[in-house]
Amino acid sequence: MSIVECKNIKKHFPILRGYRREKVGIVKAVDDVSLEIKKGETFGLVGESGCGKTTIGKIILGIIKPDSGRIILSAQRPQVIFQDPYNSLDPKMRVREILAEGLVLQDRRQGTSLGFARDRRDKIQEILDLVKLPKSSVTKYPHEFSGGERQRIAIGRAVLTEPEFIVCDEPVSSLDVTIQLEILKLLKNIQKRFSITYLFISHDLRVVKFMSDRVAVMKEGKIIEEGPTSRIYSNPERSYTKLLLSSILNIYPKAYL
Amino acid sequence: MNDKILEVKNLKTYFYTSQVIRAVDGVSFDIKKGEVFGLVGESGSGKTLTALSVLKLINPPGKTIDGQIIFDGADLLKMDEDSLRDIRGSRISIVFQDPSTALNPVFTIGYQMIEAVLAHQKVNRVKAKGLSLEYLNKVHIGQHKKVFYDYPHQLSGGTKQRVSIAMALVNSPELLILDEPTTALDVTIQAQILDLLDEIIKEEHLSIIFISHDFGIIARMCDHVGVMYKGRIIEQGEKYDIIKNPKESYTRNLLESVKALS
Numbered sequence: 001m002s003i004v005e006c007k008n009i010k011k012h013f014p015i016l017r018g019y020r021r022e023k024v025g026i027v028k029a030v031d032d033v034s035l036e037i038k039k040g041e042t043f044g045l046v047g048e049s050g051c052g053k054t055t056i057g058k059i060i061l062g063i064i065k066p067d068s069g070r071i072i073l074s075a076q077r078p079q080v081i082f083q084d085p086y087n088s089l090d091p092k093m094r095v096r097e098i099l100a101e102g103l104v105l106q107d108r109r110q111g112t113s114l115g116f117a118r119d120r121r122d123k124i125q126e127i128l129d130l131v132k133l134p135k136s137s138v139t140k141y142p143h144e145f146s147g148g149e150r151q152r153i154a155i156g157r158a159v160l161t162e163p164e165f166i167v168c169d170e171p172v173s174s175l176d177v178t179i180q181l182e183i184l185k186l187l188k189n190i191q192k193r194f195s196i197t198y199l200f201i202s203h204d205l206r207v208v209k210f211m212s213d214r215v216a217v218m219k220e221g222k223i224i225e226e227g228p229t230s231r232i233y234s235n236p237e238r239s240y241t242k243l244l245l246s247s248i249l250n251i252y253p254k255a256y257l
Numbered sequence: 258m259n260d261k262i263l264e265v266k267n268l269k270t271y272f273y274t275s276q277v278i279r280a281v282d283g284v285s286f287d288i289k290k291g292e293v294f295g296l297v298g299e300s301g302s303g304k305t306l307t308a309l310s311v312l313k314l315i316n317p318p319g320k321t322i323d324g325q326i327i328f329d330g331a332d333l334l335k336m337d338e339d340s341l342r343d344i345r346g347s348r349i350s351i352v353f354q355d356p357s358t359a360l361n362p363v364f365t366i367g368y369q370m371i372e373a374v375l376a377h378q379k380v381n382r383v384k385a386k387g388l389s390l391e392y393l394n395k396v397h398i399g400q401h402k403k404v405f406y407d408y409p410h411q412l413s414g415g416t417k418q419r420v421s422i423a424m425a426l427v428n429s430p431e432l433l434i435l436d437e438p439t440t441a442l443d444v445t446i447q448a449q450i451l452d453l454l455d456e457i458i459k460e461e462h463l464s465i466i467f468i469s470h471d472f473g474i475i476a477r478m479c480d481h482v483g484v485m486y487k488g489r490i491i492e493q494g495e496k497y498d499i500i501k502n503p504k505e506s507y508t509r510n511l512l513e514s515v516k517a518l519s
Contacts, residue, residue: 048443048444176299176470177299177472177518178514181517203444209518210517210518243445246448248519249471249473
């Protein structure tokens with residue numbers, strides 16, 4: 001069963017110049033992309049900066065409207081985790097407020113009665129346990145945390161509203177390798193526990209390989225190759241995919257094995 | 258004995274904020290002529306500050322309070338500012354991580370290159386221009402004659418980094434410090450820049466301090482490696498000794514994270 005289905009989506013941004021904002025060209029950010037994400041899988045989207053990965057994520061979430069094409073999103077309560085936890089958390093809100101906001105909004109929309117502060121508090125404590133942050137974090141502000149801890153807060157906030165689908169947009173790119181591994185393992189645990197579907201966007205082929213069941217490689221707004229992770233990494237068909245893979249640096253060069 | 262180009266002994270750089278932060282806390286290493294020495298560690302471990310301390314570029318509230326930096330027989334820490342200025346950018350130069358902030362946005366590439374040449378060499382502008390063009394060509398910028406008249410914002414990240422490298426090389430330094438030179442770039446561009454650096458290291462017989470958080474890059478580029486953690490080099494030695502059998506638990510942890518992802 002598919003949870004996201006995109007058919008021929010296009011998004012072109014105009015390039016405007018001068019004080020009259022004249023259109024001098026277009027950027028084909030997403031150029032006729034079709035993809036399907038199945039329930040429960042992690043779909044990896046990999047490519048270099050500017051290839052349109054993030055735009056696709058935003059289009060699926062409805063943050064950006066595509067120029068043409070069709071998107072069917074059958075997931076309830078989709079969520080997103082952004083790259084930079086320094087920008088994605090409001091610096092003037094305490095962790096408690098950051099985490100509660102989603103619940104409050106959800107209650108308001110559904111008119112449910114989970115609106116009691118006590119119930120919310122219990123739920124927040126549970127989530128903090130899950131992302132392995134101390135209970136005392138609730139009264140702190142984002143600046144009191146390290147990058148890895150902030151990303152845990154962002155993950156907690158995303159998971160709290162019980163989403164069926166999360167767009168992870170470069171969630172570990174701003175973190176150190178040891179922290180990267182911790183966060184990726186956390187994301188995997190959460191996925192197993194709540195059976196969440198991920199769209200995992202990254203420029204780092206190693207990270208995408210670690211996380212994904214299927215991978216799509218993007219270049220200049222187009223998906224140029226798509227398939228199961230093991231096939232893409234062991235037997236790439238397109239020359240651009242081969243080039244990307246050959247650029248991965250291994251700490252054990254072949255000569256020494 | 259005299260084959261060492263740089264000896265750093267017990268270098269300490271502290272920052273005096275409300276507490277004392279020991280950013281570099283007793284770092285010692287030495288670099289032989291023609292060697293590529295890698296400094297690897299996570300963010301905040303003191304890699305960049307070690308490099309900046311070598312060039313004495315630490316600003317208050319930071320201060321290098323102890324140690325010796327012996328470059329070509331003289332202690333840089335005891336040198337006056339004028340003699341240091343002669344060394345920086347000519348005998349020791351540095352390439353920074355982010356090429357978009359390392360270049361001045363209001364001057365053309367050519368202007369900035371010529372400025373670097375004239376600061377250290379007694380040549381006229383025509384010669385300086387010739388030399389600048391020669392080095393832009395050496396770092397394989399396709400249209401180096403056009404790029405010479407371009408402003409930084411007109412260039413891609415990869416090209417800007419090539420310009421920074423050309424600028425660092427134009428005065429034929431003996432020691433080059435590369436501070437995460439490919440971190441801001443895409444992987445395919447990173448591969449190109451690393452190839453370029455390989456070529457230049459061989460051609461110019463440079464000694465290099467290569468700073469990176471990426472063990473993959475360090476393994477590809479360096480001969481000797483120092484692993485930094487909390488302001489200290491906790492382990493150093495020949496690259497494959499460290500990769501094959503790390504002694505410190507932190508190094509092991511770091512390598513395992515890299516392995517799990519590759």
